[in-house]
Amino acid sequence: MRKILYALLSSITGKRQGSSSTSIKYVKQSDAALARKFFADNLRRVIVLSLIPLTILGSLSIFITVWYIRGSVEQNSENRLNQINQLTEVIPAELDSLSLSFDKDPKIKLRLKNILNTTSFSFEEVEALFYLRNVIDVPANSKSYIHSIYIYYENSQGRFLSSRDGIAQMDSVLDTSWYTFYQSKVFSGEEELVTQPRELVASSDPNGTTQVLTVYQPFGGLNEDGHPRGVIVMNVLPSYFAKSLNLFNDWQGSYSYIADPSGDPLITSDSFGGSIPLPESEQLAEGHLIRSSLGGALVTMKQSPRLAWIAVSVIPTKALYSLPRMIVYITLALSVFSLLLSIIYALWITRKNYRQVTQIVHVLEHADRHDDTVPAMPDKIQDVYELIVKNILDTFLEQKYLRIQLSERQAKMELLELKALQSQMNPHFMSNTLHSIYWKAFQLTRSPNDACVMIEQLSDLLEYALRGTDDAVTLHDELANVRGYIELQKTRFSDRLQVIWDTRAEMKDCRVVKISMQPLVENSIHIGLAAQDQLAVKVKCRMNGANLHVTIIDNGPGIPLERLKRIRASFESDSMQGKHVGLFNTSKRLTLHYGAGKWMRVLSKEGKGTAITLIFPQ
Incomplete structure (x- = not known):
């Protein structure tokens, strides 16, 4: 617990600590550094969330406004010069x-x-x-x-x-x-x-x-x-046209005038601010519209076709972009105001974070001293720090339970090992006994007979069960064991039993749990032939992603819905319910082997049959 506390403090303050035994003392010595780091981190996050969108929005507003104003002014200037030329024509x-x-x-x-x-x-x-x-x-x-x-x-x-x-x-x-x-x-x-x-x-x-x-x-x-x-x-009279030119001065400081081909003013508006040098361009002589930026002003000019008079419109850039400048000032003012609010919010959230970290350290102190008293748990989870406190308290409360649970698990494992030893002794005795019976029957008949074949098949089953200590075998070996069991049953039930094998050669090396399929086939044969004269059983093996699915299907009497629900519920419990020992044991063995999960699926319809699927991760 001291190491956890030491790592927590190191990640928060960003400084190396002394020994882990002085971690709690160091918290009091690094209050200022911790608060400064919290404040810097919180301020950076708030600024990113507030100033960046504001800057992007302001920049887009300025760009769109400038683009719109310039386009509108250029269009208005062109219309204005066309009107002037029409007036002089x-x-x-x-x-x-x-x-x-x-x-x-x-x-x-x-x-x-x-x-x-x-x-x-x-x-x-x-x-x-x-x-x-x-x-x-x-x-x-x-x-x-x-x-x-x-x-x-x-x-x-x-x-x-x-x-x-x-x-x-x-x-x-x-x-x-x-x-x-x-x-x-x-x-x-x-x-x-x-x-x-x-x-x-x-x-x-x-x-x-x-x-x-x-x-x-x-x-x-x-x-x-x-x-x-x-x-x-x-x-x-130029004064007549000058009155019309005054009507076109929409912007502050703007003016219009008419010049001769040499650029000398002929007719000027009242706000005339000086002539503009004419460009040396053939487009002007051809009557095309000429735009240029000269002397801090947007200049537009066009020549009339007959008189060769040149209508000139001059709009100061300062007046043209007054609205974008205002948007810039507003954006800067909002940025400063947002920065002040961000600082205030960062101070408030820093104070809150510091209290929450102090609470976490307080909980860790209790755990570090192995104190059994439980600190107060937050009533409502509002942020990540309170979630950390809750998780620490949950861990603190579950420590003793985990130790008890580990002890119980160890006891169960020892019990299982004892039962395994007992189960190994009984089949050994039965195997030796069956071998003796086999030779006795052979001596009586002086030749192989059905009894000898059945005894030999049963001996193979017992030998497979006792062979090795590994609980995982290949699919090939497991299916061979199931085939031996079915051949033994066919000797007994003759033509009443039909078995269909649907497997593929590339799956023979897949690993499965030993003796996990034979109990299910045994259930199908035992229950199916007890209820009807003919029974068909199908064993189907398929790969589904990284898992091997083995499905055992029969056309027996099926399982009623209520009993099927109880069977499925027994897979989640620790104790066996009902008489389906084979299903329960196989499900538990798969869970112990592969961990928690649904490794067995049971589908059944009364009067139609049953399908049981085993899932083996590869």
């Missing part, structure tokens, strides 16, 4: 409409050319001028994003058609910078739209300027110098 649509009138209609082009070159207006020309002004006045006055429209076709008078002034002279108007740009700009074709941000001078007042985006569309073909003969000039 009204400009080339209006220019195309004007181009159909002034470029594709030869009559209108001719009348425009005549009006701009004439020195005096006829009635038809005045009427034509009224029609031409109406063509440009309608979109200029009905579209709030258009400031004014100019139509210029090369002429000797330096004139152009204006939606605000009608026929205007270059030398008498303030806004002529567009004409300078038109003269200096090299246009690649009539379908090309060119944008110029500029200040439109509306009066002689220097402060009377308006910020406009002037969009040029050439028409009329090229002259000898390779320059377009005419141009449609549309002055667009």
Whole structure:
């Protein structure tokens, strides 16, 4: 018991002890170390159970939130840029409409050319001028994003058609910078739209300027110098589109703007934070959506197909991932709170474990002193420590009973040995006597006869029973003994007995208990032939896993159900009940040989027969 106590203390504290006689004293000296070890173990277990799931859940939440937000923002940015491009596409649509009138209609082009070159207006020309002004006045006055429209076709008078002034002279108007740009700009074709941000001078007042985006569309073909003969000039108000851009700024610090192909801003929202360098990518020129992370922001851009304006959306990453950061802070706060709770719980469970270990040591002290007084047993088993205390107390209470049981077992073994010696003496006497009778019968008849054969068979049975001291034999030897017994019975009962053998050669070396089958065959023959004229007995041997199953089947009268229950119950008792001595003895011999277990099975149905199976572990 001292060794058990010493091993228990060593496993708990993790330290080597002195002699086993000082184990109890050491418990008091190692209280602090024991408590620290309990606390460290309990805290580690609690942290694993609390912080790891919390960390995994927080990480998954952050990952899923970032993935969802980024996907949602990217989709929203794409939709936003598509809406911006659709909004700006009204400009080339209006220019195309004007181009159909002034470029594709030869009559209108001719009348425009005549009006701009004439020195005096006829009635038809005045009427034509009224029609031409109406063509440009309608979109200029009905579209709030258009400031004014100019139509210029090369002429000797330096004139152009204006939606605000009608026929205007270059030398008498303030806004002529567009004409300078038109003269200096090299246009690649009539379908090309060119944008110029500029200040439109509306009066002689220097402060009377308006910020406009002037969009040029050439028409009329090229002259000898390779320059377009005419141009449609549309002055667009960027403030109109800027109001729409402000509606798209959903995130704090985000902004949108429209840039020209060189990257210079044309239209900006109120929260404009600076232009973004354009990537050198052919995909942008082809109208594909471009996404990139630049300067701590998620940048999305897309170019319109006609104007070549580039819509840009900028969302700061700080604003984009504010929710994931909040989840991180919440996860950290919950982790700290969980850690504090884990420490408190570890302290409480450490105190409880220490009391329980002290109780175990107290019980072991009683056992170590061989004290007969029994410590108090826990009323209810709640954890492993109380289960240990209960088991120790159960062992403590059963020690004396075990010693008594061992003494009784030794006495029974001695009694069995005595009975074995007696059983060996009686068959020896009978064997010698049978040999004498055999030779006496042979002398009387002067030849072998049935009596001599039966005596010889009976002698073989007795010799097998007395041969050797080993209680285990091969299946071949045991079946040979059973065959000898059956041949002896057939001499007596002649054709009334039929025996069927169902065995296999590969099982002949299996080990079985000696004289375990002959008593069962004897029961079948004795009871079966007493109740009926004909009897069939079958001996079947099969391997079932690692066990040899030997089944003895007969078609005798069977066993009534109530008697069958009593026979089965007798296998579990220590005393024989009823008259089935062979069954009881065989069951007990198998139990003594192989240990506790069900080594015999009895199945029977009244009026049908009986089947008894013996199980021999190999």
